[in-house]
Amino acid sequence: MTASDALHINGVCKAYGPHTVLNDIDLVVATGSRTAIVGPSGSGKTTLLRIIAGFETPDTGSVTLGGVQMANGPTAMPAHKRGIGFVPQDGALFPHLSIADNIGFGLARHAPDRADRITELMDMVSLDAALLKRWPHELSGGQQQRVALARALALRPALMLLDEPFSALDTGLRASTRKAVAQLLSKAGVTTILVTHDQAEALSFADQVAVMRAGQLVQAGPPRELYLHPKDPAIASFLGESMVLPAQLTKGWADCALGRVAVSNQQRIGSAQIMLRPEQLHVALIPTVTSIAPTERPSVYGSVVDCDFGGAECSVTVELAQALRVTVHCPSSTAPAVGTRVTLSVSGNAHVFDSTELSVPPEEPQGPVLASANVAAV
Ligand SMILES: Nc1ncnc2c1ncn2[C@@H]1O[C@H](COP(=O)(O)OP(=O)(O)OP(=O)(O)O)[C@@H](O)[C@H]1O
Numbered sequence: 462m463t464a465s466d467a468l469h470i471n472g473v474c475k476a477y478g479p480h481t482v483l484n485d486i487d488l489v490v491a492t493g494s495r496t497a498i499v500g501p502s503g504s505g506k507t508t509l510l511r512i513i514a515g516f517e518t519p520d521t522g523s524v525t526l527g528g529v530q531m532a533n534g535p536t537a538m539p540a541h542k543r544g545i546g547f548v549p550q551d552g553a554l555f556p557h558l559s560i561a562d563n564i565g566f567g568l569a570r571h572a573p574d575r576a577d578r579i580t581e582l583m584d585m586v587s588l589d590a591a592l593l594k595r596w597p598h599e600l601s602g603g604q605q606q607r608v609a610l611a612r613a614l615a616l617r618p619a620l621m622l623l624d625e626p627f628s629a630l631d632t633g634l635r636a637s638t639r640k641a642v643a644q645l646l647s648k649a650g651v652t653t654i655l656v657t658h659d660q661a662e663a664l665s666f667a668d669q670v671a672v673m674r675a676g677q678l679v680q681a682g683p684p685r686e687l688y689l690h691p692k693d694p695a696i697a698s699f700l701g702e703s704m705v706l707p708a709q710l711t712k713g714w715a716d717c718a719l720g721r722v723a724v725s726n727q728q729r730i731g732s733a734q735i736m737l738r739p740e741q742l743h744v745a746l747i748p749t750v751t752s753i754a755p756t757e758r759p760s761v762y763g764s765v766v767d768c769d770f771g772g773a774e775c776s777v778t779v780e781l782a783q784a785l786r787v788t789v790h791c792p793s794s795t796a797p798a799v800g801t802r803v804t805l806s807v808s809g810n811a812h813v814f815d816s817t818e819l820s821v822p823p824e825e826p827q828g829p830v831l832a833s834a835n836v837a838a839v
Pocket residue numbers: 477482500501502503504505506507508509658
């Protein structure tokens with residue numbers, strides 16, 4: 462453990478009766494950083510957050526915050542002594558208290574600086590002090606979430622836990638509230654853990670993303686690292702649209718249904734599964750043959766069979782050889798029409814999934830594989 466590591470979770474296990482909910486969780490969260498915990502419903506995210514907060518105890522394993530032990534198996538420090546802020550999904554403001562009294566709930570009633578501190582907290586969460594006299598039901602959902610955050614910040618917590626705090630907000634408000642909250646927590650230097658179902662939210666909010674699956678923490682790291690180099694296809698598709706293809710690898714190249722594609726792993730040879738993100742795929746109208754040099758000729762041709770209009774972007778489905786279909790996102794302004802013949806090209810490197818059984822070189826070198834079943838997802 463180092464002094465800069467705010468939170469250490471070591472070997473945490475939790476079961477309810479015969480049902481194991483958390484299985485040997487290890488996680489480190491650095492001081493002042495933001496971690497997002499994502500995973501499918503029932504994977505154990507909220508249980509882990511509740512153990513950190515002190516609302517539940519682990520069966521085994523420990524939780525340490527700033528060098529102080531919060532829990533070691535069922536022996537645990539009470540939640541109110543931990544110095545941890547918690548903002549639940551619905552904000553959970555007290556409906557019978559004014560906004561000022563909600564924010565000042567944990568502050569000493571007769572403290573001389575109470576009013577100043579409440580105004581300062583309103584300012585921190587970018588709310589007008591004129592709202593202090595209102596009741597919770599007189600505020601919008603986004604304003605209520607900010608009040609809930611101000612109430613949690615009032616006690617200057619060492620760690621802030623956010624349990625899906627933006628999920629009740631509509632899309633536009635959700636994005637702006639998320640950004641504002643991220644900025645203010647970062648400015649205040651508060652270490653934060655966010656639990657969310659929304660992978661885009663996790664990727665944009667956090668310095669570290671931790672992916673949970675069936676009670677296990679399957680991968681944790683910087684958002685870009687997880688998005689571009691997920692450990693397995695399930696994590697890949699959980700973090701965004703992905704296309705997983707069987708391929709044959711040779712020295713930095715993969716031969717697959719999309720032709721020859723550069724890969725990030727130069728060492729691997731033989732059979733493997735590779736992944737591309739949709740933004741790496743590009744369609745273009747077929748150029749006249751004389752206008753391109755032979756080496757630049759794209760290797761894959763297809764026909765547009767569907768174009769799904771989505772506002773700024775269209776999802777264009779292209780049928781390749783052997784009836785393989787691939788969906789590509791294009792700006793609506795340049796999306797090719799159904800029936801158009803197009804070329805499909807790939808930019809950047811494909812990610813190669815780790816797989817020990819596939820890293821053994823095949824006995825016979827194999828030629829390029831162009832068409833194969835299994836163009837998964839997108
Ligand atoms: N108090 C409890 N008693 C029994 N089972 C529980 C209890 N709390 C949670 N569980 C079970 O533990 C599992 C994990 O629940 P948890 O709420 O941690 O998942 P989650 O990943 O947060 O899910 P969601 O995204 O749907 O909120 C679920 O199967 C749930 O039914």
